[in-house]
Amino acid sequence: MGRLAVRSFLERFTQLQKTEHDFSVVYHVSDAVLVVEPLVYMNASGIAVREICHRYSVAPWDCLIVYDDYALPFGKLRARRSGGAGGHHGMESVILELGTDEIPRLRIGIGSSQPLEDLTDYVLGEFTKEEQAQLPLILARAADAIECFVQTNIETVMNRFN
Numbered sequence: 001m002g003r004l005a006v007r008s009f010l011e012r013f014t015q016l017q018k019t020e021h022d023f024s025v026v027y028h029v030s031d032a033v034l035v036v037e038p039l040v041y042m043n044a045s046g047i048a049v050r051e052i053c054h055r056y057s058v059a060p061w062d063c064l065i066v067y068d069d070y071a072l073p074f075g076k077l078r079a080r081r082s083g084g085a086g087g088h089h090g091m092e093s094v095i096l097e098l099g100t101d102e103i104p105r106l107r108i109g110i111g112s113s114q115p116l117e118d119l120t121d122y123v124l125g126e127f128t129k130e131e132q133a134q135l136p137l138i139l140a141r142a143a144d145a146i147e148c149f150v151q152t153n154i155e156t157v158m159n160r161f162n
Contacts, residue, residue: 001108002067003037004135005142010035012143021055023048033150034058042067042090046097053098060098064149065105066142067091072109074131075138077145079106079157104154106161108142 010016010027017028027035034056038048053060061082067090072078082102085091095101127135145161 001110001138001142005106005108005139005146006035006037006066008139009143009146012147021048021051023051026052026056029150042093044093045090046093046095049094050097060100060103063103064146064154065091065094065103066146067105067107068110069107070109070111072107073111074109075134076109076111077106077142077161078109079145079149079154079161080104081154081158104149104157106142106145106149106157108138 010029013029019026019028023038023040025037025039027037029035034052036048036052038045040048049063049065052058053063067088069078069086069088071086081104083105084101085095088107091105094103141161145157148157148160
């Protein structure tokens, strides 16, 4: 759902310059705002983040990593200034590649109340009809949180969206 939220944010802009790199696609929202869509597997997404941070001289604390998280109930948003990966392999990769956990992040809940035997099948599976009905509101709220980060800072996002 993280990728859907980022795309929802990007839909707000009519003029986007797009640059393709080895590990990612970069959308230039403005001179100061880049949106990066990794082209690698989620578990290796830190490689794409590291490449862009290096290429564009972006500090880790100026990034916002957006990703879905099974540990949160479906549709719940949780922003944090820093911290561990919480078992999320994509965030583990980002922390490892950037060498710090001082990376703002926005987690979007995809958790289920049903016990699961295979988390991989669930995460890669389709949304239920009930979940699909909720998606427009969730994605709009996540895009609002991303926009809030761009315009203000992670503390404001945490106060407004957690």
